[in-house]
Amino acid sequence: MKRLLIALFALLLAPVLASQLSAQDMLPPAPYAYKQLSDPEQEAKAQALMETLRCLKCQSQSIADSDAPMAGDMRHQVRTRIAAGEDPEAIRQWLIERYGDYVSYTPQVKPITWPLFAAPAVILLLAALLLRNRFRKGGKQ
Structure with a gap:
């Protein structure tokens, strides 16, 4: 009820x-x-x-x-x-x-948002390092 x-x-x-x-x-x-x-x-x-x-x-x-x-x-x-x-x-x-x-x-770049601005640069840097290592190994074989 x-x-x-x-x-x-x-x-x-x-x-x-x-x-x-x-x-x-x-x-x-x-x-x-x-x-x-x-x-x-x-x-x-x-x-x-x-x-x-x-x-x-x-x-x-x-x-x-x-x-x-x-x-x-x-x-x-x-x-x-x-x-x-x-x-x-x-x-x-x-x-x-x-x-x-x-x-x-x-x-706006603030302490809480800086990773959003830094992430593309970090990803490009990692990709460049991986490609550099890949081409170095390919040239030595």
Whole structure:
């Protein structure tokens, strides 16, 4: 009986939770989500930065190309900060601090990521050593 009551309660509560989870999508878009800045130079800076930032909801789309509500909010943040005179690199760093390294298409070398940058060089070096030894042995026979 207790399990039946819990299951019934969960079924009744599910639509309420689903509506709360999709509440972000029901909000109107941020003012600068789809509206460009009036200054063409500032808009060019904003557009260049937005093309280097990844949408967190979409599969490998920049926030400039994505129609996701979250990408619209990020575009709004970029344009608002550019209009306030903030440096694009400072905006990028702020977004990386807020959302993590995944938000940027330009990877940063950090102690945790240096093996990713060093691995191709190490593999090429090992391949060159193996080939050198292979050709040396082949020439002596």
